[in-house]
Amino acid sequence: MKLVTAVIKPHKWEDVREALETFGVTGMTVSEVSGYGRQKGHTEVYRGAEYDIALVPKIRIEIVVDDEDAEDVVGIVVKTAQTGRIGDGKVWVSPVDTVVRVRTGDRDSAAI
Amino acid sequence: MDGYYAFMLVATALVLMMTVPALALFYGGMTRSKSVLNMMMMSYAAFAVAAIVFVLWGWSMGWGGDGAGNGNGKLIANPFDMFGLDGVSHINYIYVVFQLTFAAITVALISGAIADRVKLVSWIVFVPVWLTACYFPIAHNVWGGGWLAGQLAKGSTFAQDYAGGTVVHINAGVAGLVLALVIGKRVGFMKEPMKPHNLTLTMIGAGLLWFGWYGFNVGSIVFTPDSLADPAAFSEQFQGETGVTFLNTTIATCAAMLAWLIIERILHGKATSLGAASGIVAGLVAITPACGAVSLVGAIVVGAVAGGACAAAVGLKFKVGMDDSLDVVGVHLVGGLVGTLLIGLVSTSSAPGGIDGLFYGGGFSSLGDQALAALFTIVWTGVLTTVIAFAIKYTIGWRVSAEAEVEGIDSDQHGESAYDLHSGLGGGSSSPSSVLAKSTVTEGANA
Numbered sequence: 001m002k003l004v005t006a007v008i009k010p011h012k013w014e015d016v017r018e019a020l021e022t023f024g025v026t027g028m029t030v031s032e033v034s035g036y037g038r039q040k041g042h043t044e045v046y047r048g049a050e051y052d053i054a055l056v057p058k059i060r061i062e063i064v065v066d067d068e069d070a071e072d073v074v075g076i077v078v079k080t081a082q083t084g085r086i087g088d089g090k091v092w093v094s095p096v097d098t099v100v101r102v103r104t105g106d107r108d109s110a111a112i
Numbered sequence: 113m114d115g116y117y118a119f120m121l122v123a124t125a126l127v128l129m130m131t132v133p134a135l136a137l138f139y140g141g142m143t144r145s146k147s148v149l150n151m152m153m154m155s156y157a158a159f160a161v162a163a164i165v166f167v168l169w170g171w172s173m174g175w176g177g178d179g180a181g182n183g184n185g186k187l188i189a190n191p192f193d194m195f196g197l198d199g200v201s202h203i204n205y206i207y208v209v210f211q212l213t214f215a216a217i218t219v220a221l222i223s224g225a226i227a228d229r230v231k232l233v234s235w236i237v238f239v240p241v242w243l244t245a246c247y248f249p250i251a252h253n254v255w256g257g258g259w260l261a262g263q264l265a266k267g268s269t270f271a272q273d274y275a276g277g278t279v280v281h282i283n284a285g286v287a288g289l290v291l292a293l294v295i296g297k298r299v300g301f302m303k304e305p306m307k308p309h310n311l312t313l314t315m316i317g318a319g320l321l322w323f324g325w326y327g328f329n330v331g332s333i334v335f336t337p338d339s340l341a342d343p344a345a346f347s348e349q350f351q352g353e354t355g356v357t358f359l360n361t362t363i364a365t366c367a368a369m370l371a372w373l374i375i376e377r378i379l380h381g382k383a384t385s386l387g388a389a390s391g392i393v394a395g396l397v398a399i400t401p402a403c404g405a406v407s408l409v410g411a412i413v414v415g416a417v418a419g420g421a422c423a424a425a426v427g428l429k430f431k432v433g434m435d436d437s438l439d440v441v442g443v444h445l446v447g448g449l450v451g452t453l454l455i456g457l458v459s460t461s462s463a464p465g466g467i468d469g470l471f472y473g474g475g476f477s478s479l480g481d482q483a484l485a486a487l488f489t490i491v492w493t494g495v496l497t498t499v500i501a502f503a504i505k506y507t508i509g510w511r512v513s514a515e516a517e518v519e520g521i522d523s524d525q526h527g528e529s530a531y532d533l534h535s536g537l538g539g540g541s542s543s544p545s546s547v548l549a550k551s552t553v554t555e556g557a558n559a
Contacts, residue, residue: 044307045380047390047439048427051305 001096001108002070006061007033008081008089013059019080020063025073026112029062039086058089064099066109113343116350119331120206126327127213131159131220134324138317138389139224142438145309146520147228148530154223154235161239162216169195170215171208173248175256183257188249210331215247218280224438225288226295226510229517232525234510238500242287245496250489251279260488264481271485272465272478274357275332277401277452278489285445286493288436294501295510297435299517306437311385318389322365325396329361329403330354353464357403361396364403364415368395371419379423387423390443394422397447402455405465410458418450449486456482 008016013030020028034055041054065073070093077091101111136155140148162170169191176193177184194200197208219239253260254273264270273279298306308314339349372391373383398418399411406414426442429435436442456479459469468474504510511517516524523529 045376045382045384046307046386047442048376048380048423049307049430050380051307053305 001099001112002065002067003094003096004061004063004065004070004073004077004091005094006063006077006081006089006091007035007058008061008077009083009087010057010059012081012083013061016061016077016080019076020073023072023076025063025065027063031060033058033060037087037090056087064096064112066112113346116346117206119354120210123327123331124206124210124213126324127210127217127331128159128324130321130324130328131155131213131217134317134320135217135220136317137313138321138393139227139438141310141313141315141317142224142308142386143227144306145531146529147522148309148313149522149528150232150525151223151227153232153526154230155220157232157236158220158223158239159216161236162219162243163212165240165243166212166215167197167208170243170248171197171200171211173244174211174215174251177252177257183252183261185257185259185262187253187259189252189256189258191244191248211251214276214280214328215243215251218247218276218284219243221280221284221440221444222287222291225292225436225440227437228298228521229511230295231508231510231512234504234508237508238504241500242497245500246283246287246493247279250283250492253488254279254485260485264484270467271481272405272455272459272467273401273452273485274404274465275329275400277398277448277455278485281397281400281444281448282452282486282489283448283493285441285443285448286490287497288440289434289445290494290497291501292434292436292441294498294505297433298437299514301435302430302433308386311389314389315385318392322392322396325361325365325400326358329400330357333357333404349464353404356464359408360403360406360411361399363408364399364411364418365392365395367412367415368392368398368419368422371416372423375420375423390422390426390439391419394418394443394447397422397444398451398454401448401451402459405455405459405463405467405469407458407460407463410454410460410463413458414451414454417454418447421450422446452482452486453479456480 006016010032017028034057036054036056039056041052041056044051044053061077063073074091074093082088098108099111100107132155133152136152139155140152143151172194173189173191175183176189176191177186183189197205200208219242222242223235249258252258254271255261261270271278300306333350333353335346335349339346369388369391372387372394376387377383395415395418398414402410402414422443425446426439429439429442455469456476457469457471459465459467459474459478460472461468461474467478469478470476501510512521512524520529
């Protein structure tokens with residue numbers, strides 16, 4: 001199994017969720033996060049005082065999938081979340097040893 | 113007369129609203145989320161203290177003198193002549209309360225210069241001392257028949273201050289300047305972001321200030337002896353003059369808001385909501401002394417110059433490293449000076465004030481009188497506020513501890529936090545300031 005983690009622009013979150021649901025992803029963990037990449041935040045001006053706002057709001061999606069689905073899920077996220085402008089985010093895949101469904105005790109693929 | 117009396121009841125309530133809650137909202141939104149309650153409390157507490165002091169000896173010091181409220185031509189009046197409104201007739205009480213609300217907002221305005229870092233007890237000690245040493249004497253000299261009014265009246269013209277350019281705004285601005293310098297910077301000033309935490313509060317506050325300002329300016333009408341003697345003349349002055357002051361107040365404010373937004377757009381690329389709120393207040397400040405002295409064109413000039421000048425002035429504190437936190441100097445001192453001095457240029461005899469400024473063929477006499485009144489206020493309040501500020505600094509002290517300031521003055525001084533950000537998930541935004549706010553709330557809850 002793989003853990004697919006995607007950090008995307010907040011306004012793309014609904015599109016990504018719909019696309020993943022259509023593909024057959026049944027669950028995910030989503031959080032509001034902040035961070036920065038190459039774009040290094042933005043500037044706000046209050047009464048002439050400039051503030052560098054280093055952290056930009058993002059949505060982080062975490063999905064555990066079977067090995068063979070990982071590439072497809074990554075592809076869907078990249079295709080849906082892409083605007084072509086700086087700050088679109090990142091997607092990465094990491095290995096997962098074990099998954100247990102708390103309600104039933106089902107393990108691994110049965111628990112996804 | 114009955115109509116005028118009813119109007120004064122409304123005008124007085126409107127000016128009360130300017131401090132509680134309008135100024136508290138305007139300032140509160142501009143502070144960080146960990147100090148908004150303290151900021152608002154400075155206005156609320158100032159009002160309560162000012163009101164008590166005003167009826168005990170403020171009215172006597174401002175409008176007393178010979179015991180009948182006719183002025184005495186001296187620098188100060190006896191606080192005990194009419195102590196506790198002794199000898200003041202009940203039908204004059206509304207004028208006392210009207211002036212009371214002016215004293216309260218003036219001292220409350222100062223709090224913006226020292227946001228986030230002053231002990232409540234020190235503020236509550238400062239308020240009555242400053243009112244007694246600075247506000248009541250300046251009001252006495254400008255409005256209450258004191259020495260300055262006597263000096264200026266000797267010339268062909270006299271200084272015009274319809275509703276408080278000197279008494280309220282230059283006065284508060286100078287005091288704010290002195291306190292910001294004596295009390296010093298907030299921890300992290302110019303190193304950490306200290307951006308406004310809730311500009312919707314500030315926008316509401318600015319709007320309510322604008323609304324209340326009609327009581328402030330229009331309610332400041334003073335009737336001529338002729339009007340008081342003749343009901344028809346009274347009615348004519350009342351209706352004619354209030355229309356002018358109401359309209360001038362409106363038009364100058366609009367001009368100032370637009371001027372501020374244009375300057376901002378040119379200097380920084382965007383027109384901001386804080387710029388609009390600030391422009392509104394800058395325009396209202398500048399038209400305060402001038403609303404009865406200028407024509408419609410004059411009001412546009414006063415507003416536009418004030419909006420532009422204040423928008424440029426608020427950035428200066430960073431150049432000199434002075435933490436006038438919410439720009440009391442940049443808005444009230446600069447705006448008050450703009451309004452007070454522009455009267456010398458653009459006042460017209462066609463306005464209720466009846467004096468021509470330089471541009472209307474009146475020569476330099478009006479400008480000289482205006483400058484003298486402004487200078488008198490700056491020197492008097494500058495000197496005495498410095499004395500008071502150091503006296504408090506070396507006795508009870510001004511500041512909360514650096515640790516309390518960083519954790520949040522709301523928690524330290526009041527044991528409260530403004531926003532409960534732990535009720536449920538998903539409600540918080542992800543901006544850095546709200547992350548800081550969350551940690552403040554955590555500490556507040558554990559304290």
